[in-house]
Amino acid sequence: EVQLVESGGIVVQPGGSLRLSCAASGFTFDDYAMHWVRQAPGKGLEWVSLISWDGGTTYYADSVKGRFTISRDNSKNSLFLQMNSLRAEDTAFYYCAAPEEGYWGQGTLVTVSS
Amino acid sequence: DVVMTQSPLSLPVTLGQPASISCRSSESLVHSDGNTYLNWFQQRPGQSPRRLIYKVSKRDSGVPDRFSGSGSGTDFTLKISRVQAEDVGVYYCMQGTQWPLTFGGGTEVEIK
Numbered sequence: 123e124v125q126l127v128e129s130g131g132i133v134v135q136p137g138g139s140l141r142l143s144c145a146a147s148g149f150t151f152d153d154y155a156m157h158w159v160r161q162a163p164g165k166g167l168e169w170v171s172l173i174s175w176d177g178g179t180t181y182y183a184d185s186v187k188g189r190f191t192i193s194r195d196n197s198k199n200s201l202f203l204q205m206n207s208l209r210a211e212d213t214a215f216y217y218c219a220a221p222e223e224g225y226w227g228q229g230t231l232v233t234v235s236s
Numbered sequence: 237d238v239v240m241t242q243s244p245l246s247l248p249v250t251l252g253q254p255a256s257i258s259c260r261s262s263e264s265l266v267h268s269d270g271n272t273y274l275n276w277f278q279q280r281p282g283q284s285p286r287r288l289i290y291k292v293s294k295r296d297s298g299v300p301d302r303f304s305g306s307g308s309g310t311d312f313t314l315k316i317s318r319v320q321a322e323d324v325g326v327y328y329c330m331q332g333t334q335w336p337l338t339f340g341g342g343t344e345v346e347i348k
């Protein structure tokens with residue numbers, strides 16, 4: 123059974139930093155590109171970032187470029203998102219996902235508030 | 237980036253009646269490998285998205301056959317032949333032909 127389990131979501135002040143983690147199991151992790159997708163409360167899905175299977179290629183949404191960094195550790199079947207200079211508009215559920223394969227985690231809530 | 241436009245925004249449906257959701261892309265979704273990477277996701281209240289359809293019309297394992305996808309190029313449709321109570325939620329189309337992935341804005345299906 124495919125499992126993606128996110129962790130690290132908390133309440134953080136504007137300007138703060140946070141690192142999200144995602145533990146993958148049930149599939150060959152290093153065969154797939156991985157993504158972070160977020161969803162603000164009551165809003166739609168917004169793609170945030172992707173990383174290729176080997177970590178050699180990364181992409182970011184304009185809204186997070188220069189502030190967020192995606193990475194992976196294939197030896198530990200893990201995906202990460204380093205989030206710096208957080209803003210109120212970054213408040214959302216963050217999903218670890220391989221949407222092209224239909225794989226989604228349960229999400230972790232990041233709240234940016236003073 | 238490819239822009240995905242869904243309609244309608246909200247879709248009230250009577251139980252047992254059909255429902256149809258439209259999704260249009262700003263560019264053709266035909267990949268150079270010949271496949272069209274158009275997916276449909278269902279998100280029930282309080283849950284993560286669940287993929288229903290991939291490559292336009294292929295149903296994921298366990299998805300009821302009342303769900304069907306069709307279309308080509310830039311125009312795609314998700315149909316529910318007979319809406320059930322458990323179909324309530326928001327439906328999203330997503331293209332995977334070009335990186336970055338992009339999603340439609342969502343269609344909320346509710347029971348009249």
